[in-house]
Amino acid sequence: MLKIKHLKVMFLFLFVFFVVISYSWIPILIFSVPLLIILQFNLSKLKILNSVFILYFLLIVMIFITLNKQVIYIEWARNLLFIPLIITSYFVGNLLAENDSYTKKIFSFFLFSSMFLVLYTFIFIIPFDLALFLSERRGYYAREFLIFGRLYEFSLGVTHLNMYINLVFSLLLVSIIFTKKVYLYGFIVFFVILALLTQSRSPVLFLFIILMIFIFYQYQISKQQTYFLMSGIFVLTIMVILFGVLFYVKSSAGDSRFTIEGMSDMSRLIFYAKGIEHLSLEPWGNSLLYTDERMPLLNYHNTFLAIGNRMGLVSLTIFVILFGILIVRIKGVIDIKIRASLYILTYFCFHNFMIEDVIKFDSFVILLFFIIVPYVRRYYFIQKGFRCNA
Numbered sequence: 001m002l003k004i005k006h007l008k009v010m011f012l013f014l015f016v017f018f019v020v021i022s023y024s025w026i027p028i029l030i031f032s033v034p035l036l037i038i039l040q041f042n043l044s045k046l047k048i049l050n051s052v053f054i055l056y057f058l059l060i061v062m063i064f065i066t067l068n069k070q071v072i073y074i075e076w077a078r079n080l081l082f083i084p085l086i087i088t089s090y091f092v093g094n095l096l097a098e099n100d101s102y103t104k105k106i107f108s109f110f111l112f113s114s115m116f117l118v119l120y121t122f123i124f125i126i127p128f129d130l131a132l133f134l135s136e137r138r139g140y141y142a143r144e145f146l147i148f149g150r151l152y153e154f155s156l157g158v159t160h161l162n163m164y165i166n167l168v169f170s171l172l173l174v175s176i177i178f179t180k181k182v183y184l185y186g187f188i189v190f191f192v193i194l195a196l197l198t199q200s201r202s203p204v205l206f207l208f209i210i211l212m213i214f215i216f217y218q219y220q221i222s223k224q225q226t227y228f229l230m231s232g233i234f235v236l237t238i239m240v241i242l243f244g245v246l247f248y249v250k251s252s253a254g255d256s257r258f259t260i261e262g263m264s265d266m267s268r269l270i271f272y273a274k275g276i277e278h279l280s281l282e283p284w285g286n287s288l289l290y291t292d293e294r295m296p297l298l299n300y301h302n303t304f305l306a307i308g309n310r311m312g313l314v315s316l317t318i319f320v321i322l323f324g325i326l327i328v329r330i331k332g333v334i335d336i337k338i339r340a341s342l343y344i345l346t347y348f349c350f351h352n353f354m355i356e357d358v359i360k361f362d363s364f365v366i367l368l369f370f371i372i373v374p375y376v377r378r379y380y381f382i383q384k385g386f387r388c389n390a
Contacts (some may be wrong), residue, residue, distance in 0.1 A: 004038065011035045012092070012102070013109050016367075020113035020164075021120075021146045023156070023361040025081045032084035039091045051325060052377050055318050056086050056370075062315045066285025070310070075287070078359060079310060085363065089370030096371070097378035110368070111171040114164045117146060121161055122194060129155070138199060156361065158198040163352050163362050165195045166206045170348045173214050174341040206351050210344050217340035268301050268355075275305030283313040299360070303353035310359070322373050323350065329376045334383055345372055 015035050018027035060083050070076040096103040121140065126133050129140040132155055139155030168191050176184050195203035274295055278288040286309050289298055300306050308316030326346055333339040349369040352358055358365040 007038050008102070009105055011038055012106060015088070016106060016109040017113045018145070019367055020110065020364040021117045022144065023142055023146070023152070023160070024144045024149070025078055025363055027145075028081050028085050028088075028363065032088040036084075036088055036091065039095060050377065052322070052374050053090065055322060056090055059311070059315055059318050060086060062311050062318070066311045066315075069282075069285035069287060071287040072290055075290075075310070085367060086370055089367060090374050093371040093374030094378050097375045097382060106371075107171065107174070110167065111175070114167040114171065118161065118164050118168060118191070118194065120146060133158075158200050159202065159356050160361055162195065162198055162200050162203045163356070163358070163365060165191055165198075165203050166348060166352065167364075169203070169207050170210060170344050173210060173344055177214070177217065177337050177341055202355055206348075209351070210347060213340060213343050213347065217336065220336060270296060271299065271301045272305065275300035275302060275309060279305065279308045279313060279316075283308075285310060285312040299357050301356055303356065303358050303365075306357040306359050326373050326376055329380045332380050333376070338379075342372065342376060
């Protein structure tokens with residue numbers, strides 16, 4: 001007979017797996033409701049009125065207020081689906097802070113799901129779209145739920161694939177922090193090769209930054225800090241030289257993103273400027289992304305700007321405050337392993353928020369962020385002995 005805890009694990013896996021591997025928000029609707037019903041057994045342990053809960057509640061209010069601003073049905077639906085995502089993430093985050101075993105399971109679910117998507121894409125999707133993948137567009141055609149569902153009429157850019165590679169990098173480094181398994185470095189090297197095949201700058205920059213966080217952690221716990229510091233500088237120098245060579249080496253087609261020309265591409269600033277312009281014109285939510293004839297593409301390439309324009313300037317402010325709360329609370333975490341891991345995962349969310357509008361096809365980034373915030377808040381108070389009603 002299935003016990004409640006077994007049902008929790010099963011629905012947590014289904015929820016995380018299908019949200020991560022899907023380019024659609026439908027799994028959020030399907031799996032959040034049964035998961036919330038099961039999680040109700042933990043509600044009596046929570047102090048509902050806290051800063052994170054209030055900010056999440058205000059975000060939901062802003063979604064309702066700005067809902068009528070969306071002129072396209074799919075965007076209206078995505079905004080509405082933020083509500084079950086916010087609510088479910090809040091209670092999942094609190095559950096993880098209370099129980100380490102659930103934290104380990106959720107971690108493994110995210111790692112398995114992200115690795116599954118990356119490997120499936122490279123093995124079963126990209127070979128059939130190889131010309132498109134190697135072209136200047138650097139794209140591929142994908143199905144709504146990765147292995148089934150409708151095939152999108154447009155190609156997805158490798159930016160979406162790189163988000164999953166970035167998540168794999170993050171989770172593998174966190175695994176190394178806790179397990180110290182040497183073979184995990186081999187997995188990182190393997191996924192570095194896959195990242196380089198996309199000819200994208202994002203995973204290179206991302207890996208460099210989280211490696212600095214990781215090396216700083218290793219430096220803090222090292223008994224021979226001078227030796228380790230020199231070793232760390234040497235490794236980073238090798239990486240800089242390697243990436244520097246890649247930046248200068250042109251591909252056979254002459255359009256590599258690792259050239260000086262590719263690195264000097266400032267086209268994203270155009271989208272950022274339009275996002276700021278739209279937000280200043282209609283700060284209480286708008287659909288100018290789809291109605292402004294001067295908009296070059298239907299994408300701000302920035303989640304903060306997308307949130308501000310979709311749900312209003314207040315919602316953008318809430319997201320910024322949540323990041324602030326996250327950073328402050330992580331700084332107060334006593335366990336250095338957990339602190340370093342949370343910094344890596346927080347930067348993962350921030351990095352991808354800054355390079356793409358993850359609302360469209362990458363809801364797993366928002367899911368992870370919405371889970372981490374209440375987790376850190378509750379864990380912070382639990383470590384201080386305020387377990388009851390924290």
